[in-house]
Every structure is written in structure tokens, then in C-alpha cells.
Amino acid sequence: xxxxxxxxxxxxxxxxxxxxxxxxxxxxxxxxxxxxxxxxxxxxxxxxxxxxxxxxxxxxxxxxxxxxxxxxxxxxxxxxxxxxxxxxxxxxxxxxxxxxxxxxxxxxxxxxxxxxxxxxxxxxxxxxxxx
Numbered sequence: 001x002x003x004x005x006x007x008x009x010x011x012x013x014x015x016x017x018x019x020x021x022x023x024x025x026x027x028x029x030x031x032x033x034x035x036x037x038x039x040x041x042x043x044x045x046x047x048x049x050x051x052x053x054x055x056x057x058x059x060x061x062x063x064x065x066x067x068x069x070x071x072x073x074x075x076x077x078x079x080x081x082x083x084x085x086x087x088x089x090x091x092x093x094x095x096x097x098x099x100x101x102x103x104x105x106x107x108x109x110x111x112x113x114x115x116x117x118x119x120x121x122x123x124x125x126x127x128x129x130x131x
Contacts, residue, residue, distance in 0.1 A: 030069040031098055031105040032124065033078065037062055039113040042085040048109075050098060051076040059085075072100045078119060080109060093117040 033050065035057070037043050043060040048068060055068045060082075078096045083089065096119030098105050107121040 031072050031107065033068045033070060034065055034106060034108045035060060035068070035080070036065040036108060036110045038110050039084065041087060041113070043082045043111065044085055045081075045083050047079075047081040049079040049081075072098055072105075075099055078107070078109060080111070080117060082111070091115045095119055096121065 033048055033055070035043075035046065035048065037060045040062055042062060044058065046057045046060055046066075048055045050070055051072050051074060053070060055070060057066050057068070060066050076098055077094060078098070080093045082091055084091070093109075093111070093116070095117070096107055096109065098107055098121055103123040105121045106124050107119055109117055109119045111117045
């Protein structure tokens, strides 16, 4: 009887592991782009293109940040397009560089009132206690 219960427990654990294998073992391979609006106007119709993919946010308020996860398959730069609330014209910035992982990268793009931007990328910590 004990053997039967032991085999049933092993079967249940194996079934659970098989059903949840992607969540248990895969982890995320996406890097992150953090867009920080350092301007005094809200950014509207924000379009970030990296590695051939475009990611969209309609509004980023002043002194706010938005995090966009994205996969990286090749070396790529960033292309950011936006409008300022209350001002005419589309603005564009291109720069920075992200490399395919591992390790994953967190790239912070800080946008200023003069339509300039800076980009800095750092590796995302992994393992226990990583933030």
C-alpha cells in the first residue's frame, strides 16, 4: 500500500512538472527598455523601435517612467518617436545599443525638453535575491 501511494505521489509531481514546465524552467529572456520623461510636458504617441519591433505607449506623463520588455535576437539600436502635449511636431531620437543575451539588459532612455535623450544599459541581475 505504501508503494502504491509513493508511486501515485511521484506520478502527480511528474504530471504537474510536465504541465508547468515552461513556467518552472524557462524564465524570461526579454530585455527591458525604461523610458523616463524628464520633460515638463507629457509625451504623446510614443513609439519605440528596437530589433525591428515597435512598442507603443499613448501617454507618458512628466517625471514618469514606462517599462517595455522586448526580445533581442541581434545587435540593435533604439529609435524613439513622440510628440509633446501642447507643442506641434513629431520628434525623433536614435541611439544606444543593446546586445542579444544572455545576460539580459535594462536600458534606460531619459528624454528631455530639448528633444534630446540619453541611453544607458546595464545587465539585469539574475539569481536569488535579484532585483
